[in-house]
Amino acid sequence: MNSLYLFLTGPGVWISFFVFFGGFIGRLAFLYGLSLERDRIVYNHASPAWGIKSIGHWLLPWGSASMRLQPVFTAAFFLFHLTLLAVPLFFSGHNILWDEAFHWSLWSMPDGWADALTVVFLLSAAFLLARRLARPEVRILTTAGDYALLVLTTLPFLTGFMAVHHWGPYEAVMILHLLSSEILLILIPFTKLGHVALFFFTRAFIGFEMGSRRGARAW
Amino acid sequence: MYRKIVFCADLYASSDYAFAAALDLAEESGAELVVLHVLESRHRYSGQVITEDGETWATEEVFDKLKKKLREYYLSRMEKEDPRKFRVEVRAGVPWMEILRFARREKVDLIVMGPYTMEDPDRFAETDHPHLGPNAQKVTLRAHCPVSITTSPKQRLAAKADEQSGPGS
Amino acid sequence: MAATEQAGTVAGTGEKGPVDVKRVREILDANNGARVRTWLNLCARCGLCAESCFFYLAHNRDPRLSPAYKFKKTLGEMYRRKGRVDRAFLERCHDILWGECTTCKRCSMYCPFGIDIATLIAAARGVCYSQGIVPEGLARTLVNYRETGNQMGMSVEDFIETCEWMAEETGDEIRGVTIPVDKAGAAYMYTMNPREPMFYPQDLGMLAQILTVAGEDWTVPSTGWDCTNLPMFAGDRPLAGKVVKAMYDKALELGVGKILLTECGHAYRSAAFEGPYLAGIPDGKPPVEIVHSVRLFYEYLRDGRIRIDPAKKLKEPATYQDPCNVSRNGGLWEEGRKIMAYLTEDFRDMTPNREHNHCCGGGGGYIPMGPEFKGRRMASGRVKADQIRETGARIVVTPCHNCFDQINDLNKEYELGVRVLSIKEIICEAMIVPEEFLPEQEEEGAE
Numbered sequence: 001m002n003s004l005y006l007f008l009t010g011p012g013v014w015i016s017f018f019v020f021f022g023g024f025i026g027r028l029a030f031l032y033g034l035s036l037e038r039d040r041i042v043y044n045h046a047s048p049a050w051g052i053k054s055i056g057h058w059l060l061p062w063g064s065a066s067m068r069l070q071p072v073f074t075a076a077f078f079l080f081h082l083t084l085l086a087v088p089l090f091f092s093g094h095n096i097l098w099d100e101a102f103h104w105s106l107w108s109m110p111d112g113w114a115d116a117l118t119v120v121f122l123l124s125a126a127f128l129l130a131r132r133l134a135r136p137e138v139r140i141l142t143t144a145g146d147y148a149l150l151v152l153t154t155l156p157f158l159t160g161f162m163a164v165h166h167w168g169p170y171e172a173v174m175i176l177h178l179l180s181s182e183i184l185l186i187l188i189p190f191t192k193l194g195h196v197a198l199f200f201f202t203r204a205f206i207g208f209e210m211g212s213r214r215g216a217r218a219w
Numbered sequence: 220m221y222r223k224i225v226f227c228a229d230l231y232a233s234s235d236y237a238f239a240a241a242l243d244l245a246e247e248s249g250a251e252l253v254v255l256h257v258l259e260s261r262h263r264y265s266g267q268v269i270t271e272d273g274e275t276w277a278t279e280e281v282f283d284k285l286k287k288k289l290r291e292y293y294l295s296r297m298e299k300e301d302p303r304k305f306r307v308e309v310r311a312g313v314p315w316m317e318i319l320r321f322a323r324r325e326k327v328d329l330i331v332m333g334p335y336t337m338e339d340p341d342r343f344a345e346t347d348h349p350h351l352g353p354n355a356q357k358v359t360l361r362a363h364c365p366v367s368i369t370t371s372p373k374q375r376l377a378a379k380a381d382e383q384s385g386p387g388s
Numbered sequence: 389m390a391a392t393e394q395a396g397t398v399a400g401t402g403e404k405g406p407v408d409v410k411r412v413r414e415i416l417d418a419n420n421g422a423r424v425r426t427w428l429n430l431c432a433r434c435g436l437c438a439e440s441c442f443f444y445l446a447h448n449r450d451p452r453l454s455p456a457y458k459f460k461k462t463l464g465e466m467y468r469r470k471g472r473v474d475r476a477f478l479e480r481c482h483d484i485l486w487g488e489c490t491t492c493k494r495c496s497m498y499c500p501f502g503i504d505i506a507t508l509i510a511a512a513r514g515v516c517y518s519q520g521i522v523p524e525g526l527a528r529t530l531v532n533y534r535e536t537g538n539q540m541g542m543s544v545e546d547f548i549e550t551c552e553w554m555a556e557e558t559g560d561e562i563r564g565v566t567i568p569v570d571k572a573g574a575a576y577m578y579t580m581n582p583r584e585p586m587f588y589p590q591d592l593g594m595l596a597q598i599l600t601v602a603g604e605d606w607t608v609p610s611t612g613w614d615c616t617n618l619p620m621f622a623g624d625r626p627l628a629g630k631v632v633k634a635m636y637d638k639a640l641e642l643g644v645g646k647i648l649l650t651e652c653g654h655a656y657r658s659a660a661f662e663g664p665y666l667a668g669i670p671d672g673k674p675p676v677e678i679v680h681s682v683r684l685f686y687e688y689l690r691d692g693r694i695r696i697d698p699a700k701k702l703k704e705p706a707t708y709q710d711p712c713n714v715s716r717n718g719g720l721w722e723e724g725r726k727i728m729a730y731l732t733e734d735f736r737d738m739t740p741n742r743e744h745n746h747c748c749g750g751g752g753g754y755i756p757m758g759p760e761f762k763g764r765r766m767a768s769g770r771v772k773a774d775q776i777r778e779t780g781a782r783i784v785v786t787p788c789h790n791c792f793d794q795i796n797d798l799n800k801e802y803e804l805g806v807r808v809l810s811i812k813e814i815i816c817e818a819m820i821v822p823e824e825f826l827p828e829q830e831e832e833g834a835e
Binding site: 034039041042044054058064065070135137138140142143146191194195201202205207210215216217219 | 420449740
Binding site for chain 2: 525528540549550553557581583584586587588589590755756758759762789792793796797
């Protein structure tokens with residue numbers, strides 16, 4: 001177990017971050033190259049103002065008609081995403097490691113907040129899972145991969161929370177924490193989770209297509 | 220004198236008087252008599268027409284079938300076995316529009332038609348009282364040639380008197 | 389009805405041979421650019437698009453009618469199988485692609501990623517079409533486009549004769565009306581939906597009256613006068629490009645200022661937005677500016693070039709049907725409402741309205757698709773029928789022939805008690821005709 005732990009805390013981190021950033025750079029570069037040849041429509045009607053409006057309206061809770069039609073879902077999904085980003089970035093435990101390795105880190109939130117936000121995250125994840133099962137129009141689309149990714153996304157948080165509070169065998173929990181996080185990082189650029197970056201591009205495009213060309217709001 | 224007379228057929232017996240009048244006049248003046256029927260489209264811009272087989276595209280087959288039926292019906296009402304100057308034409312669209320278009324293109328001298336047609340079989344009771352239907356109205360107002368709306372057997376167009384006509388009560 | 393064969397493509401149904409997988413793969417490959425790839429991969433299957441789609445709503449929220457389901461079952465599946473599809477699969481796709489979607493683009497507004505589902509549906513239509521699978525009603529118009537350049541198969545002679553006829557007729561009501569054909573250098577070149585000259589040339593006459601009173605410099609081209617583009621909806625991209633290019637080329641040849649489109653929805657989508665790409669114009673902009681009737685009529689009313697007699701404004705409650713391709717996909721929803729303010733006294737807007745208004749169900753090729761699809765069209769139109777009923781309107785004004793036909797059908801089906809009018813006919817009835825355009829009065833009275 002120890003060697004696995006060492007691997008995951010050492011080369012594992014490097015590999016997963018390398019694949020995460022490299023994967024994105026590669027995917028975006030590939031798509032950019034492809035678009036120059038086949039998607040000139042994106043560039044012909046590009047307009048920063050409309051792109052920003054299109055992105056902005058969907059980054060604000062209930063900023064689009066679609067979100068207002070399902071306000072509870074919107075609340076859950078915003079909480080999910082905000083806590084998803086906030087906890088890993090601003091958790092003191094992570095920042096200590098950055099500081100040790102690179103003498104640089106982000107601001108750390110009080111641990112109590114990290115705990116609360118993790119709980120919020122897990123509850124919103126549970127809501128999203130329940131929604132996937134309960135709403136017919138979502139269930140019919142959902143694949144095994146969707147369930148798997150959702151579960152995979154919650155694992156780092158669940159195991160991290162458990163590790164901080166020393167629930168369960170510490171080393172095993174930590175290994176699970178590292179493994180799930182690293183697998184997640186590796187998968188993000190290549191799956192629908194790529195929306196981390198691609199959301200901005202597709203939204204910008206529809207902003208151009210509906211807004212810049214026709215004055216219509218894509219929200 | 221009239222050289223070309225168009226009778227607008229609507230497939231209902233109410234226009235038979237108009238046909239008789241047109242026929243008499245055509246025979247008297249040696250004019251060509253054209254029986255024109257317009258298959259009504261569902262609504263203004265539709266290419267689909269209402270036939271007795273339901274709504275369908277206005278294809279050659281539909282036209283041919285209708286022409287045949289019209290020929291049979293109207294020939295049976297004519298004395299001559301094989302009249303020379305007699306023609307059946309079928310069009311599709313908005314009836315008054317197609318009648319006017321036909322009349323203009325063929326330089327028709329006279330249009331003869333009945334006063335109204337039964338547009339909606341379900342509402343027959345409402346429409347059966349004497350009135351001037353929309354097609355008759357529009358054709359009368361816009362045609363460049365005279366239009367004769369014939370509503371009864373007493374209204375004859377031919378000059379020479381018929382045994383059956385004459386002052387009645 | 390005989391189908392015309394072109395090399396590699398067959399128009400019309402009835403083709404029974406095996407699927408040409410190579411051709412399917414070619415089309416899939418041509419479409420596999422950054423956007424399509426990303427959209428297919430990125431869809432998070434969140435289900436937000438479902439609530440936006442009137443098919444879904446009209447059929448009691450049947451999940452198989454959500455836009456995401458529709459594109460996954462068609463284009464998504466085609467890519468997953470790498471183009472190795474069989475005829476039975478494509479027939480099922482045909483049902484979805486044409487029977488369950490009008491490409492109204494409302495779903496793109498409701499998707500968090502802004503996935504342009506209509507484009508995915510159109511790409512899948514292209515694949516089906518290449519194998520001869522397309523609704524018969526659309527296929528028969530394609531033959532006409534190929535042979536005569538217009539969907540009704542109207543000959544040049546018939547067309548010009550119709551123009552002359554209408555000029556004569558309207559000359560009785562408005563003095564000095566002409567319908568100039570092929571006038572070089574005119575400010576506007578008017579193109580129309582062939583259903584107008586074919587079935588209801590009064591539309592052309594009415595437009596001529598309006599343009600005459602407004603003092604406009606315009607012309608009608610003898611060819612390239614069909615602004616519709618049904619090949620675009622049939623999935624025949626090359627023909628769609630040819631059709632729109634014929635119109636552009638004629639406008640360039642005549643050296644006109646702008647192309648004016650009749651009150652037609654998809655003509656605007658074709659001429660102003662998709663056309664340049666279909667015709668292979670790299671920068672995606674039409675070579676001649678495209679003006680839709682709604683915009684021009686609005687400008688005339690705003691600038692007083694056409695004035696409305698207040699006594700003739702529509703008194704009955706009236707609502708405005710936003711044609712998807714004029715409002716949402718054309719950006720002209722405010723202009724339409726401003727026109728309504730000039731023409732009606734009791735305007736009742738639908739809910740939702742403007743760019744969020746629902747599709748009537750007649751677009752995307754649905755109306756030309758014919759009687760076989762009418763049942764479905766009536767079922768999905770329930771959403772629109774409910775909207776109209778809720779407004780309490782007696783009149784529905786719409787600048788689109790397909791909406792016009794569809795709402796007339798919905799009126800009968802759902803007993804809405806409305807009548808449908810186009811903007812032209814209201815303006816014609818209600819406009820103040822200045823002295824100089826009144827027909828000459830007969831001096832002698834009847835003796």
